Amino acid sequence: MRRRRFLLQTTGLSGAGALAMSGCGSDGDSGGDATTLDVLLAGYDGTVGTSIEKRWNAAVRAFQKKHPAIRVKVERVPFLKLDATLARRVKDGRAPDISEGNFFAPYAEEGRLYSADQLFAVPVQANFIGSFADAGKIDTIQYGIPTQASAPRLFYNTALFQQAGLTRAPASWAELRSCAQALRRIGVATPYALTFGPEAAEDELLAWLLAGDGGYASLSGYDFAATENVATLTWLRDKLVVPGLAGADPARLTRTQAYAQFLQGRAGMLLAHPVLLSAAGRAGVKYATAPFPKRDGDGAAPPVGLNDWLMAFKANGRLSAAKTFLTFLFTSPAARTYGSDTGTLPATVSDSEELEEDSAQRALWPFVHQLPDAEFHPVGLRSWSTVRGAVRRGIGRAVAPGGSPSDVLQALDRVGAGA
Structure with missing residues (x-):
């Protein structure tokens, strides 16, 4: 948080x-x-x-x-x-x-x-x-x-979208990937800014897990390695990161850097907070916001609170x-x-x-x-501060080329159990 x-x-x-x-x-x-x-x-x-x-x-x-x-x-x-x-x-x-x-x-x-x-x-x-x-x-x-x-909501650069022939915000992950591919074709360096760097990776991760019908915990405690979560990170690895649609190195991309890239017109889409509204206005960036899409396009994902x-x-x-x-x-x-x-x-x-x-x-x-x-991090668990640190340090490895989402998520469950 x-x-x-x-x-x-x-x-x-x-x-x-x-x-x-x-x-x-x-x-x-x-x-x-x-x-x-x-x-x-x-x-x-x-x-x-x-x-x-x-x-x-x-x-x-x-x-x-x-x-x-x-x-x-x-x-x-x-x-x-x-x-x-x-x-x-x-x-x-x-x-x-x-x-x-x-x-x-x-x-x-x-x-x-x-x-x-x-x-x-x-x-x-x-x-x-x-x-x-x-x-x-x-x-x-x-x-x-x-x-x-x-x-937070999905911010997208409407000028870049128009230049890429895109007419609306993505309503599913497949559409998000298609938008990212179109942005890449017109030379956008970071079509989607996946902020899995050591700054606020826990927020970005939770947004994707919720959109994939997963989350951080179940009634019995942490449940990072749930099937839905593994599927979400596998999709991110194979559909966004490996094809180069999520920036040069999402494991190091911080929110600070992602916001700066968006304000400079070098990132086409990102998950962002309302603080970016006034900053984008001052920078003269043409943008719009949309709900973060669920995987299969069946409505908006639960927002991260x-x-x-x-x-x-x-x-x-x-x-x-x-x-x-x-x-x-x-x-x-x-x-x-x-x-x-x-x-x-x-x-x-x-x-x-x-x-x-x-x-x-x-x-x-x-x-x-x-x-x-809004749905939240498990802030009511005493161990959350320790687990949050582990998420920040390690989640980028799950989506790196050759990375293992299952191994990384199981490791987070072990951290939670031992904290």
């Missing part, structure tokens, strides 16, 4: 320093002096992620204006270091009150997190989009609080302040941290409905429509 990871990696974002914001007042959990909430968030350095920082800054300012008795101290760290920073702070006994991150399951299983029903009134908790709320649960209890959601998780830690005992802050984030229009400028989507029903009525956000509407049907 994660949504802001792709923002970071798409644009080569680097580190940002710490940012502290504080209000004034004299009441809070501590009784006398103002309560201070320690909040750990991702930092971005002067690129597309800057708009996310601005939205968060505005949300904190609006909160402190309404709740002067609660100071909010925001620490920003580079997104790629966020999970490691959080883990180190928890281990050292310095857990923040609220943190953003990719993983919540280990902390929930260790009893470190407040549950959503402790943090929100019933109407607020019920307002989260069902698929995202369910993904945040451990044993039916929600601990992960989804924010800034995404569900991605988001950032917010977690509220018990360590400092600031439940009341955390409840007040998080409720404000998900109920006040002044606290919205999503939109076309950030390329992110709301994780609540009411905000999604409002966004779909805003013509200024029209480009996001097809992405919003997908959110209720």
Whole structure:
């Protein structure tokens, strides 16, 4: 997962320093002096992620204006270091009150997190989009609080399609391959950008597995080596990678590189998030989006759901302040941290409905429509962070010429069983 990871990696974002914001007042959990909430968030350095920082800054300012008795101290760290920073702070006994991150399951299983029903009134908790709320649960209890959601779609360069004599987006894998062949004939270097490199391969992989009627796990646990998954990777190897229709080396192609190729007109198709919308507009690329096709063309594939998780830690005992802050984030229009400028989507029903009525956000509407049907990585499994690393390091070998999808997928199952 994660949504802001792709923002970071798409644009080569680097580190940002710490940012502290504080209000004034004299009441809070501590009784006398103002309560201070320690909040750990991702930092971005002067690129597309800057708009996310601005939205968060505005949300904190609006909160402190309404709740002067609660100071909010925001620490920003580079997104790629966020999970490691959080883990180190928890281990050292310095857990923040609220943190953003990719993983919540280990902390929930260790009893470190407040549950959503402790943090929100019933109407607020019920307002989260069902698929995202369910993904945040451990044993039916929600601990992960989804924010800034995404569900990628197939982007395609309409100018290149027209030049290649193509009139519409592919509706099956056979049509996708046919489109890729046509793009190759007019000299497109990467007809379909298969991002199996060590950046976000788990997102690309899940999209293809879902489209092939497979997935990462069954009711009994990880099930990478399912027959459907082996068939999907075999098709990718034989129909896209070996014929050179998926870039020079999909095992090394990162999302950052794929997005750059698309913006430069060197990639014809790719799976991408709404952050690419504004970037393509600025680059003058003519494009359209479509649902990712199922293998045999019988409709759209289930979309991959991605988001950032917010977690509220018990360590400092600031439940009341955390409840007040998080409720404000998900109920006040002044606290919205999503939109076309950030390329992110709301994780609540009411905000999604409002966004779909805003013509200024029209480009996001097809992405919003997908959110209720989104399917997720197995983020509720404590071992997912380890398995995700194995996917990133090894999945490219499955589709390389001479590679064995079955062997690679069985190896991933073993990683999951041993993690």
